[in-house]
Amino acid sequence: MGSMEMTEFSSWPGLVVPDRTSDAASIRRMTLRTLSLEEHGRVRGAVRPPKVTYQELVRLVETAGLSGRGGAGFPTVRKLTSMAQYRGKVVVVANGSESEPLAHKDETLMIHQPHLVLEGVAIVADALQATAAFMVAKTKNQLVVDSVETALKERRRARLDRVPVQPRIADPGYTSGVETSVIQQLNGKGAKPAYFPVRPITRGVAKRPTFVSNVETFAAIALIARMGAEAFARMGTSEAPGTQLLTVSDPDGHYQILEVRGSTPFTEVVSFTGIDMLRVSTVLLGGYFGQLIAPGVALGLRVAPAEMKRQGMSIGAGVVAFSSACPVAEASAICSYLATQSAGQCGPCFNGLPAIAKELGRLAQGATLQRGVAEIGRLGDQIIGRGGCAMPDGAVLIARSLFRNFPNEVALHEKGQCTAVKMRPVFVAPEYAKVAS
Amino acid sequence: MSRSIGKISINPIACDGHGICGELLPELIQLDEWGYPKVTKNDLPLDLLEHARRAERLCPTLAFMVLLAEPATQR
Known part of the structure; x- marks a missing residue:
């Protein structure tokens, strides 16, 4: 008993190896326990993954219906096939920089199962005959660095990877996690977003065609190669194949990392995590690129990105955060934070975000708006889609969701009133939250 | 308006909001309240x-680009 139990899958073999207390029919909790190479081999059946050709990989990923887990949800098969003509000179990058402050699933995955991620990188690198491979880890987390370094040592000793994976630590800052920022960093420049008018990126790292994907996506690729595309897809539904990692945080700011099967209802996520919905006034879906929604709306959702998209929502990189605070205060805090994170490169961003943040700050404090609510909407139209990266879009989407989903609260604030029991926002670290309390 | 022969593209990172493109191409570009160009129509x-x-020649930061659908020599 004890630790041996962690190496058994109860019913569904997912990304996360469950422990006794956290396994349910469609959800399990990820722990910080690192699986060694030997344990990884025991859990997955063999230390060495099956050999996969480029054509096989394309078919597997397509059949599995895999989409990127970094937030944008781009179909992985399209990213793979866009590299077809560049095989033999591609650089592969596993992006675990996870700069979204409310997201923790990538760092936790890299601590818990570094071998599954590294194996996914090896599979893609072999299929694309890559010349180099990188893995970028989240900044300020020594546990991730240790876990990856140990895993790489084990893999070198077992001579597992043809292309050695070079570990790097992401530069700090919200925009440093952007794909083009990561490429800049790997090229020895500052981790700022860069402009590539043509996709795929054919002159990325070392001026080579570059395949960048999120670390969870690579782990899923390894899982698909081992268990088969159909079995992977069947863990979820046709609408949401496979599983997805979520960072779920409660009104006190404590978070849990969950692996959930596709189309799992939010009501199950809530009961699994034990969040008291009576305390919740605001739900943030998808992190700072997502939207604020009412608790009742959240309870009607399922973890199915395609379905959410039809409902005009997005779960981004799997962030679901619950708050007891006023939605206006939360929106204001997020936009203020984003305004501080501009890389200072694009006019619509370094002009537009402080303007939005200032207005929302006034609204949060019940002060008279300089522009009025409709004007803030027009301000958003001026900004959205016009940055070199998508960060300015995040602030606009948060502001829009506040006006769309909390019209009564906004109207009260215009009169200097607020119904929230709690003012201090939890979605952003206190130093960025400018709320009069 | 005549048929589209390509697209215009502005590198938002290079752009410093001189606004010359907006003066020359009001049909396709609007300047925002800070003087930065917003492409209202992509097709050229x-x-x-x-x-x-x-506009491409005069843009001081080389942010403005004309991307022809086919190389100009072929038409």
Whole structure:
């Protein structure tokens, strides 16, 4: 008993190896326990993954219906096939920089199962005959660095990877996690977003065609190669194949990392995590690129990105955060934070975000708006889609969701009133939250 | 307006908001309240090609680009 139990899958073999207390029919909790190479081999059946050709990989990923887990949800098969003509000179990058402050699933995955991620990188690198491979880890987390370094040592000793994976630590800052920022960093420049008018990126790292994907996506690729595309897809539904990692945080700011099967209802996520919905006034879906929604709306959702998209929502990189605070205060805090994170490169961003943040700050404090609510909407139209990266879009989407989903609260604030029991926002670290309390 | 022969593209990172493109191509570009160009129409019609080429040449930060659908020599 004890630790041996962690190496058994109860019913569904997912990304996360469950422990006794956290396994349910469609959800399990990820722990910080690192699986060694030997344990990884025991859990997955063999230390060495099956050999996969480029054509096989394309078919597997397509059949599995895999989409990127970094937030944008781009179909992985399209990213793979866009590299077809560049095989033999591609650089592969596993992006675990996870700069979204409310997201923790990538760092936790890299601590818990570094071998599954590294194996996914090896599979893609072999299929694309890559010349180099990188893995970028989240900044300020020594546990991730240790876990990856140990895993790489084990893999070198077992001579597992043809292309050695070079570990790097992401530069700090919200925009440093952007794909083009990561490429800049790997090229020895500052981790700022860069402009590539043509996709795929054919002159990325070392001026080579570059395949960048999120670390969870690579782990899923390894899982698909081992268990088969159909079995992977069947863990979820046709609408949401496979599983997805979520960072779920409660009104006190404590978070849990969950692996959930596709189309799992939010009501199950809530009961699994034990969040008291009576305390919740605001739900943030998808992190700072997502939207604020009412608790009742959240309870009607399922973890199915395609379905959410039809409902005009997005779960981004799997962030679901619950708050007891006023939605206006939360929106204001997020936009203020984003305004501080501009890389200072694009006019619509370094002009537009402080303007939005200032207005929302006034609204949060019940002060008279300089522009009025409709004007803030027009301000958003001026900004959205016009940055070199998508960060300015995040602030606009948060502001829009506040006006769309909390019209009564906004109207009260215009009169200097607020119904929230709690003012201090939890979605952003206190130093960025400018709320009069 | 005549048929589209390509697209215009502005690198938002390079752009410093000099606004020359907005002056030359008001049909396709609006300047925002801070003077930065917002592309309102992406497709470049033939009769605006000359103005677009001028904007490309005059852009002080080389942010403005004309992307022809086919190389110009072939038409």
